[in-house]
Structures are given as C-alpha cells and as structure tokens.
Amino acid sequence: MANVQTKSKPPKAPSKLKAPVKLKTSALIPKMLNHAAYVTHDVAATVEFYTKIMGMELASSVFDDRIPSTGDPFPYFHVFFRMGDGSTIAFFEAPGLPEAAAPAHPAYAIFNHIALQADNADEVMRWYAWLKQHGLDLVGPTNHADEFLSIYFHDPNGVRLEITTPLDPKWNRHTDRARRDLELWLDTKERARREGRDIPAALIELIRRERARYQPR
Numbered sequence: 001m002a003n004v005q006t007k008s009k010p011p012k013a014p015s016k017l018k019a020p021v022k023l024k025t026s027a028l029i030p031k032m033l034n035h036a037a038y039v040t041h042d043v044a045a046t047v048e049f050y051t052k053i054m055g056m057e058l059a060s061s062v063f064d065d066r067i068p069s070t071g072d073p074f075p076y077f078h079v080f081f082r083m084g085d086g087s088t089i090a091f092f093e094a095p096g097l098p099e100a101a102a103p104a105h106p107a108y109a110i111f112n113h114i115a116l117q118a119d120n121a122d123e124v125m126r127w128y129a130w131l132k133q134h135g136l137d138l139v140g141p142t143n144h145a146d147e148f149l150s151i152y153f154h155d156p157n158g159v160r161l162e163i164t165t166p167l168d169p170k171w172n173r174h175t176d177r178a179r180r181d182l183e184l185w186l187d188t189k190e191r192a193r194r195e196g197r198d199i200p201a202a203l204i205e206l207i208r209r210e211r212a213r214y215q216p217r
C-alpha cells in the first residue's frame, strides 16, 4: 500500500529568463560533482551493483521521514556510492513509491544518462570486458568524433550509465565553438518563429548543415 503522500507542488518555472546576475563569471563555480541522485525500488540490488560491479564504496546513508529541503512527508532510505575523485551517485528507496511512468518518447531513455570517466581508452575496454563478464547488455564502444570513447549500459534501476574517456584533451575547453553553436541554435529558432516556419524542421536543417564539420578530413 502506498504511504507516500503527494501534496507538494513543483515550483513554477519562471515565465522568461531573468537578466544575467552581475557576478564575475569566475566568482562562483561548482568544484566537482557532489552527487547525482535517482530513485531505486531495490536498494539491495543497487548496493550489489555499485559496490561489486562498479567498484564504488557504499559511502554514506540517511534515514528520514520527510524531505529536509521541502518538508514533504516522503519517508526514505538514502545511500551514496563514492567514485575515485570523491564524487558520488546516490539513491533513494521510498516505501510505497509507485513505479515511475514511462517516458513520453524513447529518446528520453537515451538522452538522460550519467557519464563516468575512465583514465584512457584501454581502461574503457577493460570496463567493457568486465561488464560483459557480468552479463550486462552493452552498447559500444562508440567513438564520438574523436572526442570520446564510450560504452553504455543500465544499472538495475534503469539509469543509463556511460563509461567514457576523452580522446581530445581539450574536450571541455571548446567554449568559443559552444558559444557560436548556441547562437546559431537560438537564432535559427527565433528566425523560424518570426517567419512562421516549422521550428523543429529549421533546427534539423541546421544540425545537418553543421554535421559537415564532423566528416573525416
């Protein structure tokens, strides 16, 4: 019987973006991933998977009968698993919580994922062999335009995991390109809206045009 109440309402999304906060961009920056948290309906299987297969330590736990931040009366057991740099993946098992509804489109189950870093391509392949040996369904290895080498699989909760290594040492320093691409994306949407064109079609055109840059030189 479900004993989790659902009286809380999600916060309202702002109707439009506020003007940027006037801070120096370097003044505040998150230092690392502290934790990414998901729901589990089987904490035993989750502990087994993250400690024995993923090699992560069961690092902390919390019991509570309400959510401290919101006050919602959702009882839970919360566990954290630690990775090599001290960052963690966390889970909540909440008594009586119904299974989540299926996503509206299969793309959600692919786009939503968390990527964990390996030291190099050899290590990605060692993960591949190790996970295969444990009977996991694996996708990859996939070379992403010589920026990453990745393999993909799911944990017992259906969370999509990626083990990846950057092949491009500057993979997270392509800021100029990212800014230009963002401008292209937003301009394309805005122009299509102004001209009464189909916005997804305009964006797909943009994607296909820009893909040319990834062709082998």
Ligand SMILES: [Fe+2]
Pocket (backbone or CB within 6 Å): 113, 115, 162
């Ligand atoms: Fe990814």
